[in-house]
Amino acid sequence: xxxRRLFGGIDLGGTKIQTVVVDDGHExxxxxxHPTPTSGGPARVAAEMAAATRDAMAAAKLEPGGLAGIGVGxxxxxxxxxxxxxxxxxxxxxxxxxxxxQALAESLGAPVRVGNDVGVATQAExxxxxxxxxxxxxxxxxGTGVGGGLVLDGRHWLxxxxxxxxxxxxxxxxxxxxxxxxEGCMEAYAGRAAMEARARKxxxxxxxxxxxxxxxxxxxxxxxxxxxxxxxETGDKLARELIDEAVEALGAGIASAVNLLDVxxxxxxxxxxxxxGQPYAERIANEMRPHLFNDHRPPAVEVAxxxxxxxxxxxxxxxxxSDAGR
Amino acid sequence: xxxRRLFGGIDLGGTKIQTVVVDDGHExxxxxxHPTPTSGGPARVAAEMAAATRDAMAAAKLEPGGLAGIGVGxxxxxxxxxxxxxxxxxxxxxxxxxxxxQALAESLGAPVRVGNDVGVATQAExxxxxxxxxxxxxxxxxGTGVGGGLVLDGRHWLxxxxxxxxxxxxxxxxxxxxxxxxEGCMEAYAGRAAMEARARKxxxxxxxxxxxxxxxxxxxxxxxxxxxxxxxETGDKLARELIDEAVEALGAGIASAVNLLDVxxxxxxxxxxxxxGQPYAERIANEMRPHLFNDHRPPAVEVAxxxxxxxxxxxxxxxxxSDAGR
Numbered sequence: 141x142x143x144r145r146l147f148g149g150i151d152l153g154g155t156k157i158q159t160v161v162v163d164d165g166h167e168x169x170x171x172x173x174h175p176t177p178t179s180g181g182p183a184r185v186a187a188e189m190a191a192a193t194r195d196a197m198a199a200a201k202l203e204p205g206g207l208a209g210i211g212v213g214x215x216x217x218x219x220x221x222x223x224x225x226x227x228x229x230x231x232x233x234x235x236x237x238x239x240x241x242q243a244l245a246e247s248l249g250a251p252v253r254v255g256n257d258v259g260v261a262t263q264a265e266x267x268x269x270x271x272x273x274x275x276x277x278x279x280x281x282x283g284t285g286v287g288g289g290l291v292l293d294g295r296h297w298l299x300x301x302x303x304x305x306x307x308x309x310x311x312x313x314x315x316x317x318x319x320x321x322x323e324g325c326m327e328a329y330a331g332r333a334a335m336e337a338r339a340r341k342x343x344x345x346x347x348x349x350x351x352x353x354x355x356x357x358x359x360x361x362x363x364x365x366x367x368x369x370x371x372x373e374t375g376d377k378l379a380r381e382l383i384d385e386a387v388e389a390l391g392a393g394i395a396s397a398v399n400l401l402d403v404x405x406x407x408x409x410x411x412x413x414x415x416x417g418q419p420y421a422e423r424i425a426n427e428m429r430p431h432l433f434n435d436h437r438p439p440a441v442e443v444a445x446x447x448x449x450x451x452x453x454x455x456x457x458x459x460x461x462s463d464a465g466r
Numbered sequence: 467x468x469x470r471r472l473f474g475g476i477d478l479g480g481t482k483i484q485t486v487v488v489d490d491g492h493e494x495x496x497x498x499x500h501p502t503p504t505s506g507g508p509a510r511v512a513a514e515m516a517a518a519t520r521d522a523m524a525a526a527k528l529e530p531g532g533l534a535g536i537g538v539g540x541x542x543x544x545x546x547x548x549x550x551x552x553x554x555x556x557x558x559x560x561x562x563x564x565x566x567x568q569a570l571a572e573s574l575g576a577p578v579r580v581g582n583d584v585g586v587a588t589q590a591e592x593x594x595x596x597x598x599x600x601x602x603x604x605x606x607x608x609g610t611g612v613g614g615g616l617v618l619d620g621r622h623w624l625x626x627x628x629x630x631x632x633x634x635x636x637x638x639x640x641x642x643x644x645x646x647x648x649e650g651c652m653e654a655y656a657g658r659a660a661m662e663a664r665a666r667k668x669x670x671x672x673x674x675x676x677x678x679x680x681x682x683x684x685x686x687x688x689x690x691x692x693x694x695x696x697x698x699e700t701g702d703k704l705a706r707e708l709i710d711e712a713v714e715a716l717g718a719g720i721a722s723a724v725n726l727l728d729v730x731x732x733x734x735x736x737x738x739x740x741x742x743g744q745p746y747a748e749r750i751a752n753e754m755r756p757h758l759f760n761d762h763r764p765p766a767v768e769v770a771x772x773x774x775x776x777x778x779x780x781x782x783x784x785x786x787x788s789d790a791g792r
Contacts (some may be wrong), residue, residue: 206651275623288726292618299602299728300763308759313714322757324718388639392650395720396635400614400650402625427724431636431648434628 146202148193148210148250149456151257151449152176153286153334153362154230155411157189159196161207162453164460166268168449170200174230178361182238187283190247206249209459213257214240214287219261223254229320230284232332249365253458257281257451258304261444262289264454265407269433269445274404279304279444281410283365285319286327288397307331313390329389332412335382336363344379347354349378363414372416386412387420392429399433407445415450474519474536474576475782477583477775478502478661480556480610480783481690481737483515485522486778487533490786492594494775496526504687505654508564509535511557512739516573533576539583539777540566549580555646556610556659560693561578576658578785580607583607585632585778589622590780591733597773600730605770608690608716612653613647616724630759633657637718656713658738660739661708662689675704680764698742712738713746717753725759735770735777743769 144163148182151158153176171194177184186307188211197206216228223241245252247426259310262279265271271279271291279289288306294339297303307327308320315324326433328334343349351371371379394406406428408421425441432438470489477484479502487496490671503510515538523532542554545738549567554560571578588605591597597605597617605615614632616623623629633653641650645659654660669675677697697705706756720732732754734740734747751767758764770776 291727292623297618299729300730300760301728302760302763303726303728305725305728306761308717308725308757309635310637313637313641313718314706315639319761322759325757392636392639395728396719396722399630399631399634400616400726401623402627402629404626430738431634431651433631433634433648434626437626439626458573 143207147460148207150212151451157192159192161200162456170196172196181233186243209251210278211455211458212254212457213260218420238289240335257288258289260454261451264450266291277285277405279407283383283410284411285331309393326393330386365411397432405440471534473782474533475778476538477777483518484778485518487780496522498522507559512569536578537588537781537784538580539781543702584613584615586780587777590776592617596768602729603731608739611657611737635719652719656712662702690735721754723758723772731766
């Protein structure tokens with residue numbers, strides 16, 4: 141027990157904060173999930189992240205101060221050296237740069253490292269999850285937005301620091317306006333935020349749907365992955381239509397990435413991706429097929445094996461692997 | 467003179483066969499260009515490649531048998547081990563697999579290595595041309611088709627052997643039919659073969675254009691890069707419209723690739739790319755901009771510095787660098 145070191149991992153998402161406590165064998169000893177605050181800016185988000193970490197520690201029956209380090213997977217522009225996050229578009233009121241690492245280190249009393257959310261989730265799948273068998277893979281995180289992570293020849297590819305923006309590959313010239321302001325991005329069709337905005341507009345225009353009724357019934361203020369899933373199960377026509385468009389856009393965008401990179405595997409993760417699971421991974425693979433140039437040899441398409449916890453486990457790897465290297 | 471070794475390079479294109487003779491410092495001592503035969507299949511093409519190589523040798527005042535090795539950059543599916551080429555869609559009557567390396571070695575009396583045309587041209591630009599200053603780049607070869615080559619962290623990225631098919635990235639879901647049979651590919655708008663088919667259809671439908679008149683006047687049977695350039699210069703409206711569409715599709719597709727990979731530079735080569743040069747590289751960069759996610763830091767966009775000879779020089783590198791390694 142004296143030699144076992146424990147690590148915290150925090151996955152900061154647009155909808156939820158997922159935390160884990162893992163041991164040095166990457167086993168999850170405790171976890172917690174809090175909704176991401178929708179107001180109050182970065183300081184409020186950081187306080188909620190700390191609270192969710194304490195809850196995961198309590199679930200692991202761990203005393204305060206018991207973590208050797210905490211890793212964070214964050215959206216936005218992450219400066220890993222300084223532990224700052226700026227331009228986190230999918231987080232509320234996150235203007236300018238915020239010293240997230242320092243705020244959490246002070247609050248939790250342990251060293252903190254901050255990395256890119258999609259990057260750490262991809263690393264987790266590559267090292268511990270559905271990507272273990274492959275040397276090259278594309279992680280596609282289908283959630284509030286659509287993020288991508290690349291492992292090429294066993295190494296995480298970041299380009300000049302900003303690689304992996306698969307959600308903003310253009311799938312339709314002159315197409316739908318994206319939440320990022322650009323036109324025809326894959327995320328404009330497949331991101332949950334964009335899908336919700338589209339559903340709301342069509343509903344306001346008179347289209348029938350139970351999506352918003354179900355949302356209110358479950359006490360939510362946005363269309364979560366669970367609500368989309370329920371609507372598909374009950375045969376809600378608008379929901380089905382929007383998910384069909386999302387799957388079509390994902391198929392085209394992912395096929396484009398595969399035509400460019402010829403990776404061995406595509407791992408589908410993210411809130412909706414994990415929730416809808418294998419049948420939808422297969423639907424995405426089917427939508428990719430007509431666009432694949434090397435169609436005799438499609439890549440494997442698999443659901444993220446670490447599920448909802450992949451991002452948080454990957455975040456913990458930021459400190460667990462740097463610790464191991466010391 | 468006794469220690470200087472000379473190498474041949476052959477760039478096999480859908481329209482022309484370009485050959486060079488280079489010394490071990492990569493200096494071009496002689497070159498020749500023959501039209502690619504439009505009938506007779508692989509054997510006829512191989513014979514023309516040998517003839518064009520002999521012409522380059524004659525231009526370099528070199529005796530038969532004077533080459534230490536010959537490299538070939540070929541379209542289609544290249545088996546580098548066996549020197550075979552199959553499925554070369556942009557070459558006439560090239561059904562099944564053909565032992566191109568062996569045919570040329572017998573005809574020219576020197577060892578032959580065959581590589582992918584776009585791959586060798588990208589390597590040439592990365593090592594000797596416009597890409598020398600960059601560790602990561604995307605080569606875009608805008609010609610009969612639109613090919614792509616990737617250098618990531620200084621190494622040529624081939625994936626499982628088929629990477630770089632940037633021409634078949636989807637830029638418009640439900641869009642124009644590509645010459646490959648798929649829908650909405652970048653090449654369906656930007657490839658010279660697709661542009662010619664589109665121009666012919668619109669002309670047959672009654673649109674006015676001098677493209678085909680100019681073609682016949684210059685004794686051509688297809689719309690070469692030079693004919694497109696002339697039509698742009700004389701303000702031919704249909705030509706301008708189709709080139710505008712091509713530039714728009716290139717901008718979207720290349721921006722998508724940059725969003726995914728965040729490379730330092732994009733090198734624009736290929737028959738049309740080199741012919742239209744810097745002003746059109748700038749137009750492509752302008753069309754990329756609205757789609758770039760990291761728009762504060764666009765990649766450099768440059769014209770291939772080795773021009774029309776890049777493919778042939780890159781092909782020679784296949785034997786020159788393997789020779790150097792012995």
